[in-house]
Amino acid sequence: MTLGAEEELHLIDLGSGQLSARAPQVLSRLDPASYSAELQRTTVETNTDVVTSLTELREELLRLRKGLVEAAARDGLGVAAVGTAPRSTFTDFELTATGRYGRMQEQYRLLVDEQLICGTQVHVGVSDRDLAVEIMQRVAPSLPVLLALSASSPFWNGQDTGYASIRTTVWQRWPTAGSTGPLESAAQYDELLADLIASGVIGDEKMAYFDVRPSSHAPTLELRVADACPLVDDAVLIAGLFRAGVRAAELDVLAGRPRPQVPSPLHRAGIWQAARGGLSGNLLDGTEHPRPVPAPEAVRALLTRLRPQLEELGDWEEVAELTEATLARGNSADRQRAAFVERGELDDVVRLVVEETRGSAAGEAPATAALRRYRTRAGDEAVGGNARPRPVYREVIEHVRRRGPAGMAAAEAERDAWARERQLAYVVTGPGGLSREPFHVDLVPRVVLPHEWRQLRRGLVQRARAIECFLRDVYGEQRVLRDGVLPRDAVVGAPGWDERATRLPAGAVRAAVAGFDLVRDEHGGWRVLEDNVRDPSGIAYAVAARDVVDAVLPDLPRPGAVLDPATAFEQLRSTLLARARPGTRPVLLSSGPASAAWFEHRKLADGAGLLLAGADDLDVQRGRVLHRPSGDPVGVLYLRLDGALPDLRDGAGRAIGREVFDVAVEGGVVLANAPGNGVADDKAMYRSVPELVNYYLGERPLLESVPTYRLGDEGERRAVLERVGELVTKPVDGYGGRGVLIGPHATAAEVAARRQEIAADPARWVAQEVVRLSSVPSWNSGDRTLQPRHVDLRAFVLVRGTAEADCTLADVALTRVAPEGSLVVNSSRGGGAKDTWILREEDDRPDGRR
Incomplete structure (x- = not known):
């Protein structure tokens, strides 16, 4: 021996x-x-x-x-x-x-x-x-x-x-x-x-x-x-x-x-x-x-x-x-x-x-004390496997430690009062009708490092360009279908397809605001989980999360120069006005207080200087859209509707949406996030975005996607039906976490029911491999400690055209937090949010642009 x-x-x-x-x-x-x-x-x-x-x-x-x-x-x-x-x-x-x-x-x-x-x-x-x-x-x-x-x-x-x-x-x-x-x-x-x-x-x-x-x-x-x-x-x-x-x-x-x-x-x-x-x-x-x-x-x-x-x-x-x-x-x-x-x-x-x-046999002694009650896990962004905070999070975590349970409880009470006073909430439709649920902001921020943001900027701008090219093409010449890159039946007639969108001008920007849900894996790499180009929410909620933390924890130490999310308001305004006629007004068209993101509609309109309007606030005269209360001509409509614009009616039953759409067809008003965009953020279409990047841009995708199975394909369907308990299954047109089943966390009865749903209507479903989401510490008021929670990140690309210079990654991102023991981050499923500190590179200008 x-x-x-x-x-x-x-x-x-x-x-x-x-x-x-x-x-x-x-x-x-x-x-x-x-x-x-x-x-x-x-x-x-x-x-x-x-x-x-x-x-x-x-x-x-x-x-x-x-x-x-x-x-x-x-x-x-x-x-x-x-x-x-x-x-x-x-x-x-x-x-x-x-x-x-x-x-x-x-x-x-x-x-x-x-x-x-x-x-x-x-x-x-x-x-x-x-x-x-x-x-x-x-x-x-x-x-x-x-x-x-x-x-x-x-x-x-x-x-x-x-x-x-x-x-x-x-x-x-x-x-x-x-x-x-x-x-x-x-x-x-x-x-x-x-x-x-x-x-x-x-x-x-x-x-x-x-x-x-x-x-x-x-x-x-x-x-x-x-x-x-x-x-x-x-x-x-x-x-x-x-x-x-x-x-x-x-x-x-x-x-x-x-x-x-x-x-x-x-x-x-x-x-x-x-x-x-x-x-x-x-x-x-x-x-x-x-x-x-x-x-x-x-x-x-x-x-x-x-x-x-x-x-x-x-x-x-x-x-x-x-x-x-x-x-x-x-x-x-x-x-x-x-x-x-x-x-x-x-x-x-x-x-x-x-x-x-x-060095020594055991390596250097750790610089900070361990979080002894923290449940360490691979992929935690803030805490290493030795339960010690990573450098960029040390001062934040030490600040929370110094405050202690009593100090954090007081801060949370102040946060809740702040949110109530400003009606920071989202609207949920339930059995009893509409209810207003508080939008929960965890007080421990998430940090995105400069090199990570640089990587995301390049990858998301590339993805937004490819999607914009696809929307213009598929509602126009349809080269992508003729060349066999995508099968016609996977696009035309898909849940997000709207034949009326073919009438819009060929050069119209379809997805002025593109939202992307990203996850960070256990090795620190980023992947796109979903594309959102219908009406992605989150910009105003991310700004509100910063406002909350600034108000409640003004002395929270920051690890470097942090981008100001409020600059996204001006970035949004300039994007919307880029193609509007001079002398016209930008309008955010909302479905009103019943919309889930009504708080966001109001805050975006206020922050970006947009007129907030509903169906009754619009008029169409002599080929122009007017804002009734002011009489001003409308140059651009940022659509934040619960339904399609052509189906919108005002209180008197007038088909105002169809009239507005006709004006847009003639080029009289710009529609930001136009009807028909749902065909691009259809969950089944997500799998094909890397192919679209190559087809339209001639480039390799800079950000990876999650392996996704299209269940309309018989071979993939058979394989998925055997593995429903191991995969994430979701409806192709779902949103807000609705219909998502995470197989490893589901009961046998839920898995069996999902198999039956897939077998009955395969084209309605997709399946994805389970991604091990990264985690960030959150304050657990129950046991009064910091504990890891799974997070994702929603970032926004503002699009004025299909060239790289026409796209801007907004200076804002919304970190969404899953409840304890869950991988689902949507607010409607019990999740919350964190203030996201995007650290600015030294050569970035104060507005976050390079």
Whole structure:
């Protein structure tokens, strides 16, 4: 049960953050007994002495790293113990000049050229080779857990791969990677190697790159599945668990217990799942018929199973403590992504891994105290896995802590009084008729960082342009249908289609105000969840949320220059007037106090300088629309109606909507958010927006969508009917969360009923994969603590034409908050909102434009 380790470490140019191929120069200054070359000249391998304890292993790793760091520093280089260097690219590979490596490059070509990866190999002394071969097969079920703990390679070729360990997927391309399959003895293992060498597929026994193998040069069993670990303590933890696993397997062999048979595809699936999600996703539970469980649960289960062997080896207390520390701070992939999210700069990630590699075994002590009662989760925007606030949220959370329960209760009471006085509410239609429900504003704001807003600006403007082009085309020439990009029956006659919209002028702007619902995943990436181009609400509610927080918590510290959401009023006004005739007035046409968003209608009209009008306030004379109370001519009508404009009648029964529409057809008035726009935010059409981006703009989508199934398609319908309990299903023309069923949170009866609804009218439904929404702390007045709540974000693009310069991302966004335990954020379903602090970039003008 002796221990040893080999670490592969990247050399990083500290000036550029790129890999440096100066390993030969660095190695010339180091002891060849402890340091050696690797396949690529950007990597150095260290080899510890044989030790007997985890403490000695830690000291050895620190000693060897210190020597390498000092030698590399003479050339302006840093050292990074990670699976992939954050800034590595395919062009960084430079082969170490040996005949063996040259032969490998000649034989394996691109496979060798992509080997810019580093791992940690742990050796445990097992002197009997037959026993070693038996043990290596018995420890296989625990390998995904060890990989998840070590995962340190989320970035590859300059981007986030979506994997916690992309090194694993690169490594497993080797023909001898993975498991060996069943073997009964060392002789069989040696025969397998001889056959592989004879086949010409591998050149020598050193190329047996199995996940676990008997060492080719020492009486040990070697673990090869782990990424390199920047924190020495993570490598020590993996070594402790592996050694205990080897001892447990040895005892099983001595006791004559049968070897568990894990089919190779299941083993491969477990390794892949660990590489994909690391500690933030699921791992297989290691049973005969494995099922996914949260990664921390799988880690703690392995720790518990190995406790007798850890105690025997004297490692229990240390390994148990290291396990909880790693689960709290996350693996390196988690920490790298958290560093990237702060500014969107890979240089920050490079700096982190270099500092961790040369630092103490456990890393730096946290800068702030933990939120001990906070339910931490992957994907929380404000609080890390160690329950400590992220830098941008520290002062806000500390402010809430200082206020304490009594101070927060007083602030909430003041908030509620403020909202009542200003009638901050939305209207709900229920069995008893109309009722006014308060619009709840959580007092803990949400922060959107400058680089995130920049990314959203580019992606949402692109999406708004594509949708505007689609609306003009589909109600005009219909090229998109003739070219076969979309089937005619998916558009013409769809729930949002309005044949009357074909009469509007060809150059009319259809979707002057486009709203987009976005979600942020557990890795910090943004996705569009829904498009809204009929009459998206939220601008005024977002402004009100800022007004509430400013009034109730005026001393709440802000982490930087925050965009003023009220500037969106002027942005809206200028957008509406862009195509109106000079000397005319802009009007917001509302269905009146019965509208759900009546508060917004009034506040938008007041803030943007629009006349607020209903059907009785309009008149049509001599081809012009007039505002009756003032007699002024109307140049633009911003439609915020509960129904279609052509169907609108005034109190006397006059078909005023049809008359107004006829004027718009002749170009006498501009309609903002015109009739027929519903065909573009139909939930079934959402799936096709990426194709529209490519078709109309010739570009790749900059923001991802959520995988969506159109149930009018028989093949997709059959697949969905089997998975209704795993998916989100919603009506294609739904809004406000109505009709949405989140399968994993639904009862068996609800799932069965939804299957019947889909089968009866498939075209009315779509299904989407469940998205793990990010969370932000909210004040829970029940238990008087901060707790995470799921959130989404509604942002608004103001459209004056189809060119990029014609579109503006408004300086405002509405964060919607789900109730406790829910993923549905709509106010009508019990949700609320947060003030959204969009941090301004240094070179932004005060109005938020660049």
